[in-house]
Amino acid sequence: MKKHFETEAIRTQMERSQYAEHSAPLYLTSSFVFEDAEELRAAFADELERNIYSRFSNPNTKELVDKICILEGAEDGLAFASGMAAVYSSFVALLNSGDHIVSVRSVFGSTHSLFKKYFTKWNIETTYFNADTPEEIEEVIQPNTKIIYIETPTNPGLDILDMKYLYEVAKKHQVLLVVDNCFATPYLQKPINFGVDLVIHSATKLIDGQGRVLGGLIVGRQDLITEIKYFYRNSGAALSPFNAWVLSKSIETLAVRLDRHCENALELAKHLQNHPKITKVKYPFLSNHPQYEIAIKQMLKGGNIVTLELKGGIKSGQTFLNQIKMCSLSANLGDTRTIVTHPATSTHSKLSPEERARVGITDGLIRLSIGLENIEDIKQDIDQALDKA
Numbered sequence: 001m002k003k004h005f006e007t008e009a010i011r012t013q014m015e016r017s018q019y020a021e022h023s024a025p026l027y028l029t030s031s032f033v034f035e036d037a038e039e040l041r042a043a044f045a046d047e048l049e050r051n052i053y054s055r056f057s058n059p060n061t062k063e064l065v066d067k068i069c070i071l072e073g074a075e076d077g078l079a080f081a082s083g084m085a086a087v088y089s090s091f092v093a094l095l096n097s098g099d100h101i102v103s104v105r106s107v108f109g110s111t112h113s114l115f116k117k118y119f120t121k122w123n124i125e126t127t128y129f130n131a132d133t134p135e136e137i138e139e140v141i142q143p144n145t146k147i148i149y150i151e152t153p154t155n156p157g158l159d160i161l162d163m164k165y166l167y168e169v170a171k172k173h174q175v176l177l178v179v180d181n182c183f184a185t186p187y188l189q190k191p192i193n194f195g196v197d198l199v200i201h202s203a204t205k206l207i208d209g210q211g212r213v214l215g216g217l218i219v220g221r222q223d224l225i226t227e228i229k230y231f232y233r234n235s236g237a238a239l240s241p242f243n244a245w246v247l248s249k250s251i252e253t254l255a256v257r258l259d260r261h262c263e264n265a266l267e268l269a270k271h272l273q274n275h276p277k278i279t280k281v282k283y284p285f286l287s288n289h290p291q292y293e294i295a296i297k298q299m300l301k302g303g304n305i306v307t308l309e310l311k312g313g314i315k316s317g318q319t320f321l322n323q324i325k326m327c328s329l330s331a332n333l334g335d336t337r338t339i340v341t342h343p344a345t346s347t348h349s350k351l352s353p354e355e356r357a358r359v360g361i362t363d364g365l366i367r368l369s370i371g372l373e374n375i376e377d378i379k380q381d382i383d384q385a386l387d388k389a
């Protein structure tokens with residue numbers, strides 16, 4: 001019988017060594033040894049599945065990848081040094097000069113920079129569609145489009161995209177559909193169940209969940225992962241064994257952490273809904289979210305990110321940040337600690353005000369990554385800062 005999510009997250013484990021350890025050990029070794037010349041030859045000829053060098057594979061990395069593949073329902077996967085290494089590698093391995101990308105406009109800032117500043121050097125152009133009018137996608141797909149790239153929910157706009165619909169579009173035009181599943185994790189949604197070809201994670205966020213290590217993951221179709229694997233091996237994008245060990249342990253508690261993250265986030269979103277200093281509270285599982293119906297269909301819970309729009313713009317945003325006492329001012333998200341960010345003056349300050357407006361980042365937008373502290377303490381800190389904003 002197929003086991004449940006929590007059980008797979010805990011019980012998927014590498015083979016025990018001669019020491020019969022209960023918890024998986026850490027294999028800090030850059031390379032592996034061979035019995036003889038024949039074994040060496042066979043390993044390099046890909047005739048043997050064994051470790052050669054930790055830039056290619058390592059027992060800790062493999063355990064993490066096996067686990068995430070089971071949880072996402074994927075055929076195969078790879079673990080990267082960071083989320084951006086995963087994002088970058090997927091495009092570089094799969095695209096040729098002259099190919100075209102279609103992406104949701106409100107994509108993560110660094111991904112946007114890759115599209116705009118670097119891929120254009122290789123004659124790879126990107127055209128955007130808006131999350132609130134997804135039908136536009138049919139108009140921007142070109143004969144040379146190879147990849148539709150989305151996030152859902154988006155960072156920090158919290159837009160929800162209908163994966164079932166996008167899969168139909170991708171199939172019709174015979175292009176790949178790639179989803180950055182960072183905000184949801186496989187506990188809240190499994191894009192592969194909707195037909196998605198590749199799923200990408202910044203494991204730095206909710207998968208680590210404790211703000212310690214960077215990591216990235218790609219899982220999905222075997223043939224595509226094999227293609228990416230050659231680039232991965234040669235480019236040095238590999239995750240370190242130590243970080244893989246940390247992340248594999250983190251996944252053991254992903255479900256219980258997310259249950260509490262989501263419970264806290266929903267409660268805070270409801271609590272702030274009618275606050276006089278706020279014009280809008282956005283959370284995927286609040287019924288006034290523009291794509292609420294899609295969110296409840298494709299996600300188990302609403303995630304841990306809540307956004308607020310302060311009436312007073314930039315000044316209020318900065319006053320609010322300065323009044324925060326307990327929560328952290330930081331650019332990370334998905335930590336045990338509640339984090340407060342002002343995207344207009346931080347993560348998205350490189351965008352022009354017009355570009356920011358087009359992706360829904362107003363001057364007064366605050367992104368809250370709700371942590372695992374007691375919800376009453378989180379509410380109290382946010383409330384007292386709002387009073388002065």
Ligand SMILES: *Cc1c(COP(=O)(O)O)cnc(C)c1O
Nearest residue numbers: 082083084108155182202204215
């Ligand atoms: C943080 C983030 C990334 C990048 O991940 P890193 O681990 O920081 O490289 C990519 N996509 C989304 C949606 C993110 O939030």
